[in-house]
Amino acid sequence: xxxxxxxxxxxxxxxxxxxxxxxxxxxxxxxxxxxxxxxxxxxxxxxxxxxxxxxxxxxxxxxxxxxxxxxxxxxxxxxxxxxxxxxxxxxxxxxxxxxxxxxxxxxxxxxxxxxxxxxxxxxxxxxxxxxxxxxxxxxxxxxxxxxxxxxxxxxxxxxxxxxxxxxxxxxxxxxxxxxxxxxxxxxxxxxxxxxxxxxxxxxxxxxxxxxxxxxxxxxxxxxxxxxxxxxxxxxxxxxxxxxxxxxxxxxxxxxxxxxxxxxxxxxxxxxxxxxxxxxxxxxxxxxxxxxxxxxxxxxxxxxxxxxxxxxxxxxxxxxxxxxxxxxxxxxxxxxxxxxxxxxxxxxxxxxxxxxxxxxxxxxxxxxxxxxxxxxxxxxxxxxxxxxxxxx
Amino acid sequence: xxxxxxxxxxxxxxxxxxxxxxxxxxxxxxxxxxxxxxxxxxxxxxxxxxxxxxxxxxxxxxxxxxxxxxxxxxxxxxxxxxxxxxxxxxxxxxxxxxxxxxxxxxxxxxxxxxxxxxxxxxxxxxxxxxxxxxxxxxxxxxxxxxxxxxxxxxxxxxxxxxxxxxxxxxxxxxxxxxxxxxxxxxxxxxxxxxxxxxxxxxxxxxxxxxxxxxxxxxxxxxxxxxxxxxxxxxxxxxxxxxxxxxxxxxxxxxxxxxxxxxxxxxxxxxxxxxxxxxxxxxxxxxxxxxxxxxxxxxxxxxxxxxxxxxxxxxxxxxxxxxxxxxxxxxxxxxxxxxxxxxxxxxxxxxxxxxxxxxxxxxxxxxxxxxxxxxxxxxxxxxxxxxxxxxxxxxxxxxxxxxxxxxxxxxxxxxxxxxxxxxxxxxxxxxxxxxxxxxxxxxxxxxxxxxxxxxxxxxxxxxxxxxxxxxxxxxxxxxxxxxxxx
Numbered sequence: 084x085x086x087x088x089x090x091x092x093x094x095x096x097x098x099x100x101x102x103x104x105x106x107x108x109x110x111x112x113x114x115x116x117x118x119x120x121x122x123x124x125x126x127x128x129x130x131x132x133x134x135x136x137x138x139x140x141x142x143x144x145x146x147x148x149x150x151x152x153x154x155x156x157x158x159x160x161x162x163x164x165x166x167x168x169x170x171x172x173x174x175x176x177x178x179x180x181x182x183x184x185x186x187x188x189x190x191x192x193x194x195x196x197x198x199x200x201x202x203x204x205x206x207x208x209x210x211x212x213x214x215x216x217x218x219x220x221x222x223x224x225x226x227x228x229x230x231x232x233x234x235x236x237x238x239x240x241x242x243x244x245x246x247x248x249x250x251x252x253x254x255x256x257x258x259x260x261x262x263x264x265x266x267x268x269x270x271x272x273x274x275x276x277x278x279x280x281x282x283x284x285x286x287x288x289x290x291x292x293x294x295x296x297x298x299x300x301x302x303x304x305x306x307x308x309x310x311x312x313x314x315x316x317x318x319x320x321x322x323x324x325x326x327x328x329x330x331x332x333x334x335x336x337x338x339x340x341x342x343x344x345x346x347x348x349x350x351x352x353x354x355x356x357x358x359x360x361x362x363x364x365x366x367x368x369x370x371x372x373x374x375x376x377x378x379x380x381x382x383x384x385x386x387x388x389x390x391x392x393x394x395x396x397x398x399x400x401x402x403x404x405x406x407x408x409x410x411x412x413x414x415x416x417x418x419x420x421x422x423x424x425x426x427x428x429x430x431x432x433x434x435x436x437x438x439x440x441x442x443x444x445x446x447x448x449x450x451x452x453x454x455x456x457x458x459x460x461x462x463x464x465x466x467x468x469x470x471x472x473x474x
Numbered sequence: 475x476x477x478x479x480x481x482x483x484x485x486x487x488x489x490x491x492x493x494x495x496x497x498x499x500x501x502x503x504x505x506x507x508x509x510x511x512x513x514x515x516x517x518x519x520x521x522x523x524x525x526x527x528x529x530x531x532x533x534x535x536x537x538x539x540x541x542x543x544x545x546x547x548x549x550x551x552x553x554x555x556x557x558x559x560x561x562x563x564x565x566x567x568x569x570x571x572x573x574x575x576x577x578x579x580x581x582x583x584x585x586x587x588x589x590x591x592x593x594x595x596x597x598x599x600x601x602x603x604x605x606x607x608x609x610x611x612x613x614x615x616x617x618x619x620x621x622x623x624x625x626x627x628x629x630x631x632x633x634x635x636x637x638x639x640x641x642x643x644x645x646x647x648x649x650x651x652x653x654x655x656x657x658x659x660x661x662x663x664x665x666x667x668x669x670x671x672x673x674x675x676x677x678x679x680x681x682x683x684x685x686x687x688x689x690x691x692x693x694x695x696x697x698x699x700x701x702x703x704x705x706x707x708x709x710x711x712x713x714x715x716x717x718x719x720x721x722x723x724x725x726x727x728x729x730x731x732x733x734x735x736x737x738x739x740x741x742x743x744x745x746x747x748x749x750x751x752x753x754x755x756x757x758x759x760x761x762x763x764x765x766x767x768x769x770x771x772x773x774x775x776x777x778x779x780x781x782x783x784x785x786x787x788x789x790x791x792x793x794x795x796x797x798x799x800x801x802x803x804x805x806x807x808x809x810x811x812x813x814x815x816x817x818x819x820x821x822x823x824x825x826x827x828x829x830x831x832x833x834x835x836x837x838x839x840x841x842x843x844x845x846x847x848x849x850x851x852x853x854x855x856x857x858x859x860x861x862x863x864x865x866x867x868x869x870x871x872x873x874x875x876x877x878x879x880x881x882x883x884x885x886x887x888x889x890x891x892x893x894x895x896x897x898x899x900x901x902x903x904x905x906x907x908x909x910x911x912x913x914x915x916x917x918x919x920x921x922x923x924x925x926x927x928x929x930x931x932x933x934x935x936x937x938x939x940x941x942x943x944x945x946x947x948x949x950x951x952x953x954x955x956x957x958x959x
Contacts (some may be wrong), residue, residue: 222911
């Protein structure tokens with residue numbers, strides 16, 4: 084890989100092979116006041132803002148593999164550089180899984196934790212913050228610290244795992260993670276229905292949410308307009324629940340064992356604009372309608388896909404969309420998410436567009452966040468400027 | 475400022491009955507659920523709004539007076555133990571359920587609202603609030619947030635932290651700040667995640683937004699009697715290994731059963747060395763298939779009697795024995811210590827053997843109640859305070875049980891919290907660097923250590939510089955500050 088992050092070049096690339104070696108690298112960087120960014124598979128280095136300063140890239144490629152898989156306790160400890168897929172392969176023979184989806188193939192555990200990435204099955208299993216039960220972090224001063232542990236139920240001390248999940252590498256370098264695991268379901272079924280407009284989608288979503296099918300995922304895709312529910316469990320249960328879903332979703336609903344096209348992937352490709360939209364559950368249909376209106380108004384190809392069952396949607400725009408139009412669309416989407424008590428974050432965009440939009444938008448509690456950053460990284464050497472409020 | 479000065483200032487914006495300084499009245503608040511720690515607070519404050527709570531905290535901060543938040547006072551680790559020279563801020567006047575929004579799968583409540591009331595308010599809509607600590611009839615949501623409370627059903631549904639999506643808090647400076655919200659994945663650091671379970675050391679929650687979960691279509695519960703805990707433990711392992719995720723798996727040993735029978739006449743099968751309560755919930759077809767498998771696993775591992783709850787009344791009877799177990803041991807022992815530790819579930823047989831040996835060595839009895847599915851043990855160490863030396867021996871056994879939990883890779887607390895009671899045990903789980911790192915969060919929120927001081931951490935960290943001093947710029951090239959104090 085190249086020695087740059089989102090267009091910012093770095094003088095050095097370090098590839099430590101253990102937590103102790105990471106600590107050495109970070110201590111040296113702190114001593115020299117060097118700014119560093121951690122890189123796993125590099126699938127999301129175009130996300131958020133580019134680092135304001137960059138001297139050193141700390142690659143996790145040698146921090147790889149499972150440290151421990153306690154199958155009887157449904158717990159695994161994994162090194163940060165391990166690709167998520169590799170973790171799943173290692174757990175499969177025991178009939179277990181780390182219940183995290185992989186929206187971008189190849190992503191590592193560390194990167195997934197750093198951005199708190201999630202996919203369709205967050206509806207049943209939650210996200211990184213819900214599954215991460217222990218973490219080993221190298222602090223900005225090179226001190227190695229652990230929090231949590233290897234048991235799911237544990238309220239001893241502060242839950243630093245929550246703090247590092249979604250912190251974009253700005254608080255410390257995560258080297259090992261302990262996760263709660265789940266059994267692999269014996270059967271699963273995807274039930275999809277094509278719909279004519281947002282009103283139909285609203286009815287379909289509300290029918291599923293109000294029923295007793297307990298979906299693992301409830302997804303919407305606007306191109307073409309489709310609602311899909313996933314049920315997982317024992318074969319007899321899944322068959323019955325899929326049949327219930329077909330009735331709930333009405334004429335034209337189809338049930339398949341394989342996921343539909345695009346399932347769990349972001350509705351954009353490399354070089355495009357990718358936006359995350361969140362909202363209160365009941366405002367999802369409004370958000371979809373508002374997105375349709377703004378797309379028409381600005382004459383852009385806005386593609387939305389995501390977890391309508393939890394209020395987390397993703398929107399994609401072609402990378403060659405006029406930057407002024409993107410600014411307008413983001414502004415409209417931000418207003419629409421705000422009306423639903425949610426947020427609109429531009430995850431990725433070409434440089435020309437990124438420089439013209441407020442990527443993170445308004446964030447509550449920013450003063451406290453800055454105070455946390457100052458405590459963990461007083462010299463500002465960890466991914467400076469990538470995060471909310473210039474953190 | 476003196477306490478008298480603080481009280482006078484508080485009376486400037488609160489009604490006289492909201493500020494208590496009369497010694498007799500203060501004594502009402504001298505302990506929480508862990509009654510052998512008692513401290514009379516200097517002043518008790520009963521705010522009726524979030525703003526009054528914030529103004530109270532600000533007044534404390536400006537006076538340099540420590541403050542402790544208290545909900546219903548049911549905590550079992552002394553987390554709400556007052557500070558002798560401080561204010562106790564009681565949330566019992568903040569009892570409004572502001573909103574039940576089933577269409578958003580959320581409810582918005584004030585911190586003094588009782589846990590069970592949330593589920594009751596949501597039930598007509600077909601929803602409930604999942605975390606169900608045994609004290610749910612009296613414990614407050616604010617206290618649940620502080621302690622990250624669990625309950626019998628957290629095996630499947632998770633803890634308070636998985637069911638709170640937003641809070642409004644008063645920071646230790648007296649500012650009202652919102653963390654998280656009604657929608658998921660609020661951008662920025664997950665300060666909500668850090669706040670839940672921080673035992674009142676990062677501020678006071680004044681409003682809580684919780685997830686509501688759809689009431690399950692079907693609930694099936696069985697009670698299985700085994701010759702001993704080893705067989706019941708093996709059945710539990712078989713259930714989990716088969717990929718079943720029960721809503722709850724609870725175990726009681728012979729002594730705990732004896733106590734429950736004496737107290738509530740729950741009618742558990744006679745002669746059982748252990749009983750297991752297994753509950754499955756969810757879609758009917760799913761539950762029926764798995765319930766048959768659970769029953770088979772219990773028989774396979776030696777269950778000599780299995781009862782299946784025919785209706786809600788019978789299910790309630792199964793649970794009555796379990797939920798009353800702590801108080802019930804009062805029937806068979808004049809005094810007892812409720813312990814709370816966690817082990818990897820697979821270590822259960824070894825750990826129970828060790829606990830039995832330990833009890834024998836020290837001449838005390840230990841009754842065992844567990845959330846067997848997630849390895850959360852609640853050993854009840856029985857003793858008689860009137861017998862010289864027994865209290866000390868019971869205390870020694872109780873502490874040694876925590877060491878055994880840590881030796882087996884577990885935790886010193888699964889749901890009761892560290893509080894004042896277990897602060898001395900925390901270093902057995904975490905290194906000095908680990909504890910130092912956790913306290914960086916404390917320093918960010920509360921550099922002067924005024925919010926519930928003396929809880930969780932055995933040694934407070936000196937926070938050094940006042941946060942915010944470097945806002946906007948980083949003193950990167952200032953020489954000699956690579957080490958931070």
